[in-house]
Amino acid sequence: MRYVLFGAIVVAAGTSLWAADAPHETAAEIDRLFQVAWEREQVTPADTADDAEYLRRLYLDLAGRIPAVSEVRDFLDDESKDKRSHAVELLLDSPSSVRHFTTALRNALIPQANSQPQFRALIPGFEAWLWQHISEGRPYDQIVHDIITTELNTNAGAALSSTTSPDAFFLVRELKPENLASGTARAFLGVRLDCAQCHDHPFDKWSQDQFWNMAAFYSGFSRPDDDDADNPAMMQDMTEKTDARTINIPGTENVVPAVYLTGLEPDWTDDSKTPRQMLADWVVDSENPYFAKMAVNRLWAQFFGRGIVDPVDDFSDGNPPSHPQVLDLLAQEFVSSGFDVNHVVRVITATNVYQLSGRQTHASQAEPSHFARAALRGLTPEQFFDSVAEAVGYYQPYRSDNPFVVDMNSPRARFLDLFRNNVESPLERETTILQALAMMNGDFIDNATSVDDSQTLRAIAEFPGMSDEQKLETLFLAALSRRPSANEQRRFGEYLSSGGAAKNSRAALSDIFWALLNSSEFLLNH
Amino acid sequence: MHRTINRRDFGKYTGLSLLGASASGWLSTIAAQAGQSDTKKHRKCILLWMSGGPSQMETFDPKEEHENGGPTKSIETSVPGIRISENLPQTAQVMDHLAVIRSMSTKEGDHSRATYFMHTGYLPQGPIRYPTVGSFLSKELLNKECDLPSFVSVNPFQAFSPAAYGPGFLGPAWSPLVVASQMTGPDADAQQVSFEVSNLKRSDRVSSAQSDARLQLLTSLEHDFLKQYPGGPGRSHVQSYQQAIRMMESGAVAAFNLDTEDEMLRDSYGRNPFGQGCLLARRLIETGVSFVEVNLSNADGAGGGAGWDTHQDNFEAVGSLCGVLDPSYATLIGDLKQRGLLDDTLVVWMGEFGRTPKINDNTGRDHWPKSWSTVLAGAGVKGGQAYGSTSDDGMEVKNAPMTVQNLMATVCQALNLDHEATNISNVGRPIPLSDHGSEPTRSLLS
Numbered sequence: 001m002r003y004v005l006f007g008a009i010v011v012a013a014g015t016s017l018w019a020a021d022a023p024h025e026t027a028a029e030i031d032r033l034f035q036v037a038w039e040r041e042q043v044t045p046a047d048t049a050d051d052a053e054y055l056r057r058l059y060l061d062l063a064g065r066i067p068a069v070s071e072v073r074d075f076l077d078d079e080s081k082d083k084r085s086h087a088v089e090l091l092l093d094s095p096s097s098v099r100h101f102t103t104a105l106r107n108a109l110i111p112q113a114n115s116q117p118q119f120r121a122l123i124p125g126f127e128a129w130l131w132q133h134i135s136e137g138r139p140y141d142q143i144v145h146d147i148i149t150t151e152l153n154t155n156a157g158a159a160l161s162s163t164t165s166p167d168a169f170f171l172v173r174e175l176k177p178e179n180l181a182s183g184t185a186r187a188f189l190g191v192r193l194d195c196a197q198c199h200d201h202p203f204d205k206w207s208q209d210q211f212w213n214m215a216a217f218y219s220g221f222s223r224p225d226d227d228d229a230d231n232p233a234m235m236q237d238m239t240e241k242t243d244a245r246t247i248n249i250p251g252t253e254n255v256v257p258a259v260y261l262t263g264l265e266p267d268w269t270d271d272s273k274t275p276r277q278m279l280a281d282w283v284v285d286s287e288n289p290y291f292a293k294m295a296v297n298r299l300w301a302q303f304f305g306r307g308i309v310d311p312v313d314d315f316s317d318g319n320p321p322s323h324p325q326v327l328d329l330l331a332q333e334f335v336s337s338g339f340d341v342n343h344v345v346r347v348i349t350a351t352n353v354y355q356l357s358g359r360q361t362h363a364s365q366a367e368p369s370h371f372a373r374a375a376l377r378g379l380t381p382e383q384f385f386d387s388v389a390e391a392v393g394y395y396q397p398y399r400s401d402n403p404f405v406v407d408m409n410s411p412r413a414r415f416l417d418l419f420r421n422n423v424e425s426p427l428e429r430e431t432t433i434l435q436a437l438a439m440m441n442g443d444f445i446d447n448a449t450s451v452d453d454s455q456t457l458r459a460i461a462e463f464p465g466m467s468d469e470q471k472l473e474t475l476f477l478a479a480l481s482r483r484p485s486a487n488e489q490r491r492f493g494e495y496l497s498s499g500g501a502a503k504n505s506r507a508a509l510s511d512i513f514w515a516l517l518n519s520s521e522f523l524l525n526h
Numbered sequence: 527m528h529r530t531i532n533r534r535d536f537g538k539y540t541g542l543s544l545l546g547a548s549a550s551g552w553l554s555t556i557a558a559q560a561g562q563s564d565t566k567k568h569r570k571c572i573l574l575w576m577s578g579g580p581s582q583m584e585t586f587d588p589k590e591e592h593e594n595g596g597p598t599k600s601i602e603t604s605v606p607g608i609r610i611s612e613n614l615p616q617t618a619q620v621m622d623h624l625a626v627i628r629s630m631s632t633k634e635g636d637h638s639r640a641t642y643f644m645h646t647g648y649l650p651q652g653p654i655r656y657p658t659v660g661s662f663l664s665k666e667l668l669n670k671e672c673d674l675p676s677f678v679s680v681n682p683f684q685a686f687s688p689a690a691y692g693p694g695f696l697g698p699a700w701s702p703l704v705v706a707s708q709m710t711g712p713d714a715d716a717q718q719v720s721f722e723v724s725n726l727k728r729s730d731r732v733s734s735a736q737s738d739a740r741l742q743l744l745t746s747l748e749h750d751f752l753k754q755y756p757g758g759p760g761r762s763h764v765q766s767y768q769q770a771i772r773m774m775e776s777g778a779v780a781a782f783n784l785d786t787e788d789e790m791l792r793d794s795y796g797r798n799p800f801g802q803g804c805l806l807a808r809r810l811i812e813t814g815v816s817f818v819e820v821n822l823s824n825a826d827g828a829g830g831g832a833g834w835d836t837h838q839d840n841f842e843a844v845g846s847l848c849g850v851l852d853p854s855y856a857t858l859i860g861d862l863k864q865r866g867l868l869d870d871t872l873v874v875w876m877g878e879f880g881r882t883p884k885i886n887d888n889t890g891r892d893h894w895p896k897s898w899s900t901v902l903a904g905a906g907v908k909g910g911q912a913y914g915s916t917s918d919d920g921m922e923v924k925n926a927p928m929t930v931q932n933l934m935a936t937v938c939q940a941l942n943l944d945h946e947a948t949n950i951s952n953v954g955r956p957i958p959l960s961d962h963g964s965e966p967t968r969s970l971l972s
Contacts, residue, residue: 115684115685115688116685311653314653318652319653358755359754359755360754360755360756366756375757376755376756376757376758376759376760377757377759378759426759427757427758427759428758428759428952429758429759429762430693430697430698430701430759430762430766431698431759431762431763431765431766431767432698432701432703432704432766433675433701433703433766433769433770433773434703434704434723434724434725435766436763436766436767436769436770437723437724437725437726437770437773437774438724438725440725440728440767440770440771440774441725441726441727441728441729441774442724442725446729446731446732450731487750488750491746492743495739495743500736500739501733501735501736501738501739501740502733502735502736507736511736511739511740511743512743514740514743514744515740515743515744515747516747518740518744518767519744519747519748519751520747520748520751520752520755520759520760520763520764521747521751521755523763524757524759524760524763526755526757
């Protein structure tokens with residue numbers, strides 16, 4: 001805590017009046033800023049979420065899965081006042097949250113590994129590296145610095161996939177300076193330079209020269225010409241010249257030097273530093289106007305389904321933040337905490353804004369950029385499968401301590417493939433017909449909703465002395481992380497006691513579980 | 527506006543009588559809707575997509591007189607004066623139905639951007655998510671009586687640009703049903719290409735009465751929840767379930783079963799995923815599907831990869847790909863013609879760009895958007911013509927350059943659609959089917 005205070009003082013002296021230390025104080029200031037914005041926009045925010053709604057969303061956002069039945073029960077029955085922040089602490093300490101942040105960061109840093117099959121093999125090694133760094137509590141700036149400056153193991157060939165390293169960041173970009181420049185700008189700074197590669201950016205301030213100035217930091221890489229073009233992920237015999245500080249713009253006579261995006265020239269007086277080290281120093285510098293903002297914006301989106309700048313990696317004049325002061329405040333907090341992701345998570349989850357219900361009570365809440373209600377949003381494929389697994393009691397043959405084990409035929413791998421989505425924004429996530437069919441009729445859900453094969457259902461059906469009412473409650477807790485409403489208790493209770501369409505209480509349980517698992521409420525975050 | 531359920535109706539149905547009621551109840555709702563709809567008979571469209579960028583010089587614009595043409599010879603076609611590559615002998619025989627556009631000229635030489643451009647008619651820029659051509663055309667061409675989704679995509683290779691294959695701002699109702707080919711059969715020697723939509727059959731453990739009851743339970747949950755928690759993903763969820771249930775209940779899925787087709791005809795299409803995919807496309811069109819995209823990416827006819835991206839050994843690679851393309855394409859045109867479907871079905875052949883006229887050091891050709899070919903046939907297209915031309919060395923368009931926007935406008939016109947008709951985009955701006963300023967090319971149309 002002393003460390004945080006120290007950082008805060010530095011920032012306060014420099015740029016800002018606001019540099020709170022305790023998360024709840026910053027959270028209160030964020031809430032005040034939203035209050036002002038809502039009044040200005042004549043927005044009536046939604047009610048505060050009840051405990052069950054809050055807990056489910058918190059688990060999905062922070063742990064990447066819905067809570068287990070026992071976790072919901074414990075939370076609902078807990079009468080202590082600080083149980084919400086207590087739940088946050090519990091989850092921040094859990095392997096689930098390390099895994100969820102690992103997946104989220106991997107998706108953001110090497111998106112190519114999802115879309116291009118030849119890069120898939122790089123996922124385990126990259127995730128193992130991220131996992132290790134995140135679980136050790138390494139600050140975000142160090143992680144990013146380590147990625148940009150990593151010593152590449154490119155000669156590892158086929159063994160690369162089992163090498164714990166951040167090399168995948170380079171390999172999915174085929175070690176091309178131009179790809180690395182746009183990847184670095186987009187992933188860490190939220191700046192889209194891609195268009196400036198070929199011409200001055202039509203809607204933004206970036207010029208083609210500036211693009212290549214960035215690329216020049218990566219200009220030392222060269223690959224032999226006879227490299228296996230079909231399999232760029234397996235690069236052999238790559239070499240790197242660590243004193244290359246200029247680059248030739250292809251198709252022109254122009255040679256441009258390495259210059260930072262802000263126009264600042266690197267100071268090469270310490271020539272023990274490689275261009276990549278110089279770039280990394282600048283990227284993670286607390287004075288960098290983009291780095292911290294981009295990071296907290298992505299975190300914000302993880303909890304709200306939408307960034308304060310949205311799309312999250314598109315900071316530009318034409319795409320201003322919806323709540324600039326909130327973004328600035330969070331960025332300052334992030335810097336002053338020493339780039340501690342958990343600190344920002346504590347702040348965000350402590351806000352009333354985050355704790356709003358998804359239930360819409362006023363038309364003004366419909367516009368997602370107001371953040372006036374919890375938006376209805378799709379799950380990532382990973383959140384989806386891990387939640388299904390939790391609900392149906394499926395034991396995942398996946399060892400969280402050994403992510404190298406990837407079985408492409410496992411139910412998880414097959415569901416991830418089927419539920420992979422082209423849409424970037426979770427608020428626009430779409431269900432496909434094939435997904436609907438897999439949920440309604442596929443083997444996995446069929447087994448999961450059969451009393452003979454499902455862990456969850458059998459436990460409920462055969463638990464001695466459980467009343468229909470208790471059975472129903474357990475099913476709702478397992479799938480929807482809440483108790484049934486009085487109305488549902490009656491409607492579904494009647495179905496259960498009558499034995500339903502099959503006139504058989506076990507079949508009726510199975511029918512109800514099927515309906516719960518196929519519902520929007522189960523398959524979406526809200 | 528032609529769509530199964532428009533936004534306003536949707537509000538009515540978030541009560542989801544649709545989703546939950548027993549099959550008969552659900553179908554009657556649709557039938558009632560269909561009854562009120564326009565009965566105009568829409569045209570259909572099949573897109574044959576050549577992923578990777580096919581070489582124009584080894585297909586529809588050979589240059590045997592010039593060194594750039596390499597070893598590729600040209601042959602006569604059924605239309606005097608028009609010669610195409612020797613790689614396409616069967617296609618040459620249906621030239622009277624084809625309009626070859628030899629003057630495509632674009633600036634996008636990157637797979638991702640060019641794939642997006644050719645699939646949407648717009649360059650990727652800003653926040654607007656343009657819909658893929660299959661989505662916006664199937665929306666206009668929708669046949670409400672068809673129980674299958676209006677847009678089916680066979681073996682797509684989406685890796686270059688996932689967004690180029692999605693419904694964009696039109697939303698999930700206009701997503702393609704993606705089907706992958708499978709090899710099935712009793713043993714390795716008797717493998718057959720087949721297409722199956724997975725999980726269409728409900729589990730054997732569940733009776734029909736139980737299935738209806740489940741849908742009713744689900745409906746009540748959806749009704750309560752989505753009323754209070756409105757939003758796009760919820761709408762999408764319900765729409766997809768509606769379409770999925772409609773398919774499950776319908777006999778129309780028989781279109782996916784090729785076993786009932788004549789064996790000789792199946793042979794002529796080619797016993798590979800692309801050939802059988804073209805046959806499937808014809809069957810789907812017959813069933814009422816509005817738009818079918820079939821992808822050809824590699825020499826075994828399957829969907830993966832980008833086989834047309836012939837940076838190396840261009841002549842051999844394009845030769846093998848054409849070995850798959852030629853019988854399938856020619857048979858499709860002939861089969862559609864024979865069944866009287868060609869007059870109302872537009873067949874588009876294209877990839878994301880052409881290949882460099884100059885042969886590189888690896889006997890390959892690189893990306894070339896400056897002067898290349900696409901082909902239209904059927905529907906309102908005037909066949910038997912070569913539109914535009916390139917210089918003797920293939921490096922320049924000599925006359926009548928064709929832009930992607932004008933190609934898109936021409937496609938719309940051939941389908942009897944107004945290319946200036948608009949949809950409202952995700953940023954609230956009306957977006958025409960083909961970009962502002964585009965014009966159909968009249969001489970391509972009959």
